[in-house]
Amino acid sequence: MGVPSGYLSLTGGKNWINQGTLTVGGDDYLYFGTGGGNNTLTNAAGAILNLSSSYATPLYYYGYYGGTATLNNAGTLNQTSPAAIRSRAASPSTTPARSTSTPARSPITLT
Secondary structure, X not given: OOOOOOEEEEOOOOEEEEOOEEEEOOOXXXXXXXXXXXXEEEEOOOOEEEEOOOOOOOEEEOHHHOOEEEEEEOOEEXXXXXXXXXXXXXXXXXXXOOOEEEOOOOOEEEO
């Protein structure tokens, strides 16, 4: 994403379809739900989503304003950082460092 300590916010019912390669790296993150609405990131078949950010939650859902956050993965999801995917309301957890390549899965709903 290329912004120091930056984020991209999906709000107000936005749908984003990744059909190429999307890398959330550095200390960046995707921020779901700051303006409510049902927000969706779809990693399409053949697409790649790389989560290599050092930020604690590279996919971050903030449910204060309502709405939902959904990740539909029909492509490849690579997580190469110890970061977790969780919501603001979730209890803290630690995820061991790992490098994974995940094939297509059912949608992940961040609540």
